[in-house]
Structures are given as C-alpha cells and as structure tokens.
Amino acid sequence: GAGVSQSPSNKVTEKGKDVELRCDPISGHTALYWYRQSLGQGLEFLIYFQGNSAPDKSGLPSDRFSAERTGGSVSTLTIQRTQQEDSAVYLCASSLVASGNHEQFFGPGTRLTVL
Amino acid sequence: EDQVTQSPEALRLQEGESSSLNCSYTVSGLRGLFWYRQDPGKGPEFLFTLYSAGEEKEKERLKATLTKKESFLHITAPKPEDSATYLCAVQAANDYKLSFGAGTTVTVRA
Numbered sequence: 001g002a003g004v005s006q007s008p009s010n011k012v013t014e015k016g017k018d019v020e021l022r023c024d025p026i027s028g029h030t031a032l033y034w035y036r037q038s039l040g041q042g043l044e045f046l047i048y049f050q051g052n053s054a055p056d057k058s059g060l061p062s063d064r065f066s067a068e069r070t071g072g073s074v075s076t077l078t079i080q081r082t083q084q085e086d087s088a089v090y091l092c093a094s095s096l097v098a099s100g101n102h103e104q105f106f107g108p109g110t111r112l113t114v115l
Numbered sequence: 116e117d118q119v120t121q122s123p124e125a126l127r128l129q130e131g132e133s134s135s136l137n138c139s140y141t142v143s144g145l146r147g148l149f150w151y152r153q154d155p156g157k158g159p160e161f162l163f164t165l166y167s168a169g170e171e172k173e174k175e176r177l178k179a180t181l182t183k184k185e186s187f188l189h190i191t192a193p194k195p196e197d198s199a200t201y202l203c204a205v206q207a208a209n210d211y212k213l214s215f216g217a218g219t220t221v222t223v224r225a
Contacts, residue, residue: 004158033212042119043159043202045212059212091158103149104213106158 002026004107006092012113013082021077021110025094032075033095033104034067038088049075050097082114117142121203121216128193128223136188136201136219144208148186150179151202153218159202193223 005024013019025032034046046059049069060066064082069075079086089111093104120139128134140148147166151159163172165181172179176197178189188201200220204213 031211035213042217043204043213043215045214048211050211056211093158103161103164105161106151108156108158 004092004094004105006090006107006110008110009108010111010113012115014115015084016081018078018080019082019112021079021090021112023075023077023092023094023107025073025075025092026105028096029094029105030072030097031095031102031104032069033093034075034077035091035093035106036061036088037091037109043091046077079112082112084114087112087114117205117207117214119203119205119214119216121201121219123219124217125220126222128190128221130194130223130225131192133189133191133193135190136203136221138186138188138203138216139184140186140203140205141184142205142207142214146206146208146210148181149204149206149213150177150186150188151204153200153202162201190221193221195223195225197221198223 007022032049035043037043047057047067051072052069064080067077089109091109093106095102095104118141122137147164150162153159163179168183170181176191180187200218202218204215
C-alpha cells in the first residue's frame with residue numbers, strides 16, 4: 001500500500017507554543033518510530049511504539065516531548081512550550097514488527113521551525 | 116553505546132567514476148546494518164540490509180558489503196541521479212532503534 005505519511009510537511013511556530021506532528025504508518029506495520037534530524041547532525045532516535053505501547057521513551061530529549069499512538073496506527077508527537085533548539089526535521093518510520101529483522105521505512109518528515 | 120562513523124563526509128565524482136563509501140561501526144552484537152539514500156527535503160529511502168560478515172547485496176549501480184567492523188557501499192559507473200546523501204545505520208541485537216552515521220553526500224557531475 002501507500003508509504004508512511006506525515007503532516008504537516010512544514011510547521012513554523014513561535015517560541016513557547018505547543019505543536020503536534022502526525023504520522024500515518026504503512027498499513028499493517030505494528031512498529032512505529034520517531035527520529036529527529038537536526039542541521040549538521042545525524043538522525044537521533046526519540047521513541048518507538050509496538051502497537052499502542054511505548055516501551056522505551058528514553059530518547060525523548062525533555063519532558064516537553066510526548067507521543068501517543070491510537071488504534072495501533074496513527075501516532076502524534078507533541079512538543080510543548082517549543083524552544084528554538086527544537087527546530088529540526090522530525091521523521092517517522094514504521095516496520096512490520098519491532099523485533100526480528102525488519103526494515104524501517106521512513107516518511108517524508110515534518111520540518112519544524114521555532115522562531 | 117553504538118557508534119557509526121561514515122567517511123568521507125562528501126564525495127564529488129565525475130559521471131562513470133566508480134568509488135566507495137565507508138561505514139565503520141561498533142555495536143554490542145549486530146542485528147543488522149542498513150543503508151539508506153536521502154535526497155534533499157525527503158525522508159531516507161531504504162536500500163539494503165546486511166546481517167552477517169561476508170554478506171553482499173546489489174541494486175543497480177550500488178553494491179554493499181559487510182565485515183565485522185565496517186561496511187562499504189560501492190558505486191559503479193555513477194550517474195548524476197545517484198547524487199544524494201547515503202546514510203548507514205546499525206541495529207544492535209535485542210534492540211529496535213537504528214543508530215545512524217552522519218552520512219556521506221555524493222555529488223555526481225555529468
């Protein structure tokens with residue numbers, strides 16, 4: 001079916017505002033991942049879901065970041081009280097399952113700019 | 116902690132000029148090593164997964180190889196459309212996340 005989709009593709013916000021980023025994984029993929037790609041840095045893992053559960057949230061950079069997944073499908077990454085250092089491209093990926101040898105397929109990303 | 120180092124940072128090639136990209140890694144038990152291609156403004160596109168030393172995979176002008184310490188991505192007779200950033204990532208045994216290198220940006224001139 002269709003690949004991973006993310007919305008919005010671009011988001012410009014003011015410092016201190018909250019933002020929500022959405023990810024629609026590939027149909028049938030039970031595992032979903034969030035990564036962040038900052039200018040000049042590699043991809044940084046944030047959080048992953050197996051079904052609706054997030055077994056490991058240790059990659060989230062601060063308590064201003066949270067994520068949820070409903071119905072084993074769509075996921076939302078929320079950043080509260082945004083800071084300029086949150087500016088980055090937020091990438092979502094999905095795989096068939098989290099365990100075993102399964103490739104992660106990425107969406108196009110959401111470019112977040114915090115002014 | 117898993118570490119992935121890619122070299123060179125940038126590579127400029129003439130069309131048809133073959134070359135190789137390097138990915139050195141340290142990981143506590145390798146589940147898989149992944150190569151992705153990323154075009155500007157887009158998400159990474161999956162290319163290959165390698166699981167054990169000695170394994171090789173090919174796709175068009177690209178060939179990926181794996182040893183116990185590094186992986187190479189060979190580009191044979193590149194074309195301008197091969198211009199992109201190539202990312203290497205490792206997944207440790209019993210882990211789920213990918214740890215990425217910084218990437219190699221390849222520019223192929225006609």
